[in-house]
Amino acid sequence: MQTKELLALLQEHQNKSLLFEYKPGQTVGANYHITEVKNVTIDSVDCGAGVDFWKETIIQLWESPSEIEKTTYMSAYKALGILQKVNKIKPMEMDTEVKFEYSNASFHTAQLFVNDFQLNNDALVIKLGVKKTDCKAKETCGVPELETSAANSCAPGSGCC
Template sequence: MNNTSSLTWGTFKAALVQNPGLELQFQYAENKWVDASYHITEIKLAPITSVDCGGVMNKWTEVIVQLWEPAGGQQDRAMQVDKALSIINVVEKMLPLDTNATVKIEFGNSEFDTRQMYPNEITVSGNNLLVDLRPDTVQCKAIERGGSCGTTASGDECCTPAVEKPKVQLKNLASAAESCCTPGGGCC
């Protein structure tokens, strides 16, 4: 399953349901695999509401599956897909998961900082269901809407470098004699 955009929870779960007898493996970097001893420690439902730099409100939902590698837990075989589905079923009895939500996998270990990643490709290879993970990226939603971030309340473009405004020098046009305050002169 190639993913040109974010994979939905419904699509991800359907891939699991179609392959219950396979071992579920996650690749988090080039030739780096989550150790077969991993556990699915929790599944999070995260409704997101944000306002971008162009002043537009955005809403979406994420389902985040957290993986944990126990210390020294080396084993040869990964969790079977049907075991992962049983964990999902326990979660969904208590927390209905939005099938249209974006799915992310959260993982980290002593050699790889914890981060949320997108399932990029899900493939069957022998007895394995392989999930290739790609890191999330930061983007400017305002630029994605048409190439400009819009204008901030101050009138400046929000995604362009700040331009230093020239300083205005104030000059007193009154004569030097009138502008000078002297004791008893009545100006203060």
């Protein structure tokens, strides 16, 4: 999902509670805060010496330990207001992919992609997920496209990595 699509979704459903499902059946606690919005530029070189460049928007979610008993979720209206304020201070790139950075005591810190969203009664649920890492230079490295085994990809002596 692009940043502009997230903002439009929040705008359209301002009256709903905003929930984040970080893995199936597991949601970020109602005590979450948006603690940081990052405008990130990636300037990379892959293992096949290919260069790449892109931008992302990363929104950090944090559960406040002092509000652990909280049961009312942030509204889409409030989240939209936060993001609009950030955009006035440090303009976000609207055509970039948006990710959410999150962790808790039983879930490692991760940058999660927006896989989908769902409308439930009075809630907008943003469904997050991970994407596995991959070799971007399969052809250069001689890794068959269907091969996903770490043992066979970018192995020593393969000309990759």
